[in-house]
Amino acid sequence: MNAPLPLKITQEAAAHAYDDVARVSNEVAGRLAARLAAETKGEVLFSGTDRGRYATDASIYQVMPVGVFVPRHATDVKTALDICRDLQVPIVPRGGGTSQCGQTVGAGLVIDYAKHVRNILAVDAEARTAEVEPGIVLDHLNAALKPHGLWYPVDVSTSAQATLGGMAGNNSCGSRSIAYGNMVHNVLGATAWRSDGSLLELGRYDAASGPARALGDYVKALSDQLRPEIEAHWPKVLRRVAGYNLDIFNNQNEKPYTPDGSVNLAHLLVGSEGTLALTKSLTLRLSELPRAKVLGVVNFPTFYQAMDSAQHIVKLGDGTLTAVELVDRTMIELSLQNPAFAPTVRTALIGQPDAILLVEFSGSSKAELTPKIKQLVELMGELGLPGSVVEMIDDAPQKNLWEVRKAGLNIMMSLKGDGKPVSFIEDCAVPLAHLADYTDALTQVFRKYGSKGTWYAHASVGTLHVRPILDMRREGASKMRAIAEEASALVRHYKGAYSGEHGDGLCRGEWVEWQFGPKINDAFAQIKNYLDPLNLLSPQRIVNPPKMDDTRLMRFAPSYKVIPIQTALDWSAWNVQNDPVTEQTGAPGTGGDAAQGFAKAVEMCNNNGHCRKFDAGTMCPSYRVTRDEKHLTRGRANTLRLALSGQLEGIKAEDAFTSDAVKDALDLCVGCKGCKRDCPTGVDMARMKVEFLHHYKAKHGYTLKDKLVAYLPDYAHWASRLALLLNLRDKIPGLAALSEKMMGFSAKRTLPQWKTQTFFNSGAAGASREEVLAAAKPVVLFVDTFNGYFEAGNASSALKVLQAAGYTVHIATKTVADGKSLCCGRTYLASGMVDKAKAKASELVAALLPFAEKGIAIVGLEPSCLLTMRDEMLVMGLGDAAQTISRQALLFEEFLAREATAGQLETLKARLKPVDQPILLHGHCHQKAFGAVSPIIDVLKLIPGAKPELIESSCCGMAGSFGYEASHYEVSMQMAELSLLPAVRQQPDAIVVADGTSCRHQIRDGAQREAVHVAVLLARQLQD
């Protein structure tokens, strides 16, 4: 420790700074962390686990940073820069970390701008400009611009995660770049710190003075000197993002960087991947929001024809053509297999095309644009494809189809097994005239190496995304190099750009010299040296990069090993390998995972960062309120992966999985299953948390609170008899505080109130087992612990409604009566007691199997309980019986919606009196995860006059016992305040419907309103 560091910063020392820091990071790290903590207001994250979470991005690489710094203000960045300069620690700036080439992984100090440095500094609607801090996310900027009728039109697929700083760093490009250009075409100015601490103000060269002017003069001299090389070697395509934009003085781009041909020095930083300066602010050119769009979907019998036609289609524009995007046969097939996408895709198909192109025109009115679609139809006729265009004039079908297209990569990435679609040549750009031949030739290359590619994306600009499937733990690196070599030869042959959208990073850095030749490459080194002579900013990127296939830099290097564990749940579905050509996976359990499939399930997270979203959907409530990488699905998956592979620094490999570091990362996971639904690769952190807790608690023991929560179903029958006594906790002053101290339940919360009269002792009468088995309209009602003991009214309402609808209802009971009620095991799962949960689940299976085998629906009220039968119960080793039950297990509203569609609810409908209040609906997270929200709306609409309105909410924040816990109270309320509580408050006269017990409690605590289960509302509306 504390080895003396060279204090004098010399040019020579600077050249080695990167390697030195990687080698002696322990010594440097302590001093760095201490100074950052003392001299800034930012967050200083230097634990092995924190650093591990920032060691990866959406690429195949992994490099452990020295530390992570999360600045609170822009000034913190400057201070951190000064400290890093003093200590010779390199800096890796980072936004959302969604780069695909390893741009944000490096051995220096990672500075994460995205949490705090994200203000909109100014908007000039008239001049159509905005000035922003680099950490702002594109969608958030566009939401703020919408009221002005403006947007920032570089519409990357990652618009919900990508920061403007990161987009500028990568010179990002959107689907509509044919109309709007790339980042470089839409940046008007930048302020940025050089590594010497000076602030550059970059804008028009002809107006520049001082250091900016000097920089401009320097680069201009280089550019002038290299004119012949630039003209000979520079790709003449729109999509070229490699190297530095030395061509600002001698435009080579299909679309000049500025409309008036002027030179803008800010463009030097665009695409520089954090290697030249740290961006402080960006001035952006805004565009008018298109008022109307029309879409023509061209169906092609062969992929080649689709590629060949693109060059003709782009000529239709007159400035109104905004996109030509490809979806190939494989992607069409995959979408057709996905119930969420299939209906949408079908609307776009004529027969069985081999590929489709989405051709979009935008302008001021549909009337102005519809002739464009006619021209497209005529063109396709001329090209020998009459009747090949589906015309989409209305907005809704267009929007749905774009969602499928945007999900393209995600659809592809859900492949299980060690072979994954790898991003390394996926955005080469070739002139449109050669697109067909290029894609054809590259397909042959994939075949030669035993792989295949699925093609999609930006046909309009010759940038097609394609990822061959490679197994990086085995021979992937060598195959990657071989394919890259052949792909680059094709790119050269067709005069394209090797790096056309996703940047250079670690993956393509070594191809910069190949693309531009040694002289231009040398000029890049001179620009780097001019701006960052200390080599502090993202060293070894663009200039002097490492080899792309250096396995020491990889996340899944051949040395990657998983520590064996015996899992409590069955993860064998993930324990498979795949065939890279057919994409077929082997039998469950055959994948060779030492953690029985659990590690492979965790490794499904490819770090694409989709969970960093704030828009519709549930994922990820804890990130939405904390904005911490640690409390993000990605951060959790990375923590688990590092632990399972013994890479959590400072923790013994065998102790890592059950360490407090993992517990901390999972602590704020509310188990909402938002990720199970919203994560493109299906990372199910809620289930992973159950597995983790099982191991953690087995080692560290259960707390009193754990036991009180878990065993609730076991003691509820006698606790209800002591209701008066137990409810004193919320009546006698001081007892709540005592319960917080002794058990950890927040004193700020009331607890669910025990009732002496429960559903189970209410004498509610259902049909006998024999009667229901013989009935014409049978149904079994499963009453869970919560509705049975705490809110008996919900269960009796459900019974009443089902009977009113003419069903013979049997109330499920245990096969052997022991005074307790049936239980799905949910509370045990939440506490990590998987064995106890299995015992409960087997009792439930035994009780319900005879009905399920007869095809009788098993209806439940509490989403988290009922849906356990369709989820965790299937991975508890309960065999086919659990499968049989899962097929019949339906939420009350799912059952009614199904029956209504089948015309079985006419009697019930006739008996429902109208409602005249607005109805607000909050969906339980598990309902959302299982697509079970729309049935509630359907059922509510059975009530005459009902116009249910869905609250766009994430998790309510209560999440079982989570929100009751003192340690989680604040976060729980913040989650509720994100959208749920404000929406409820906004409509004081609305009936609020929420089917989750904990959701209703949260609404009562936070908005002082009584929400009701849908069964209660239906029962209330029943008339004789």
Ligand SMILES: Cc1cc2nc3c(=O)[nH]c(=O)nc-3n(C[C@H](O)[C@H](O)[C@H](O)COP(=O)(O)OP(=O)(O)OC[C@H]3O[C@@H](n4cnc5c(N)ncnc54)[C@H](O)[C@@H]3O)c2cc1C
């Ligand atoms: C599923 C998926 C889809 C994608 N689709 C697209 C697409 O349609 N179009 C496209 O162009 N890209 C796409 N990408 C790549 C990536 O999302 C974009 O490049 C995005 O703009 C990166 O934004 P970010 O905030 O995540 O940046 P990061 O990855 O965090 O950083 C990007 C670069 O900018 C630098 N940087 C960040 N902040 C600063 C700063 N303040 N100062 C200096 N340098 C800084 C970083 O060091 C890095 O070199 C996609 C990626 C994925 C995973």
Ligand code: SF4
């Ligand atoms: S958890 Fe899912 S959404 Fe988040 S980064 Fe990983 S794969 Fe992407």
Ligand code: SF4
């Ligand atoms: S279960 Fe919910 S809280 Fe947990 S990681 Fe997934 S989305 Fe986030």
